[in-house]
Amino acid sequence: MAAPPRGTVTNELLFETLKAMHGTLARHSEDLREIKERLGIMEMQYACLSRRLDRIEKRIDRIDTGLGLVES
Numbered sequence: 001m002a003a004p005p006r007g008t009v010t011n012e013l014l015f016e017t018l019k020a021m022h023g024t025l026a027r028h029s030e031d032l033r034e035i036k037e038r039l040g041i042m043e044m045q046y047a048c049l050s051r052r053l054d055r056i057e058k059r060i061d062r063i064d065t066g067l068g069l070v071e072s
Contacts, residue, residue, distance in 0.1 A: 064070045 061070075
């Protein structure tokens with residue numbers, strides 16, 4: 001059997017191309033899942049830091065008031 005002319009699109013070529021695209025899409029999907037997971041972790045860490053800073057600010061305000069550095 002003779003090879004198809006150069007530039008001819010065959011079912012085999014289409015199948016191989018679709019398989020490669022499927023693999024690439026699967027890798028991108030896994031990467032996106034990991035990125036979302038990491039972003040969620042960062043959001044939780046940010047919220048925790050924000051709460052801690054709020055508590056520190058309140059403590060400093062109480063200290064300033066207690067020392068008479070600011071008017072109550």
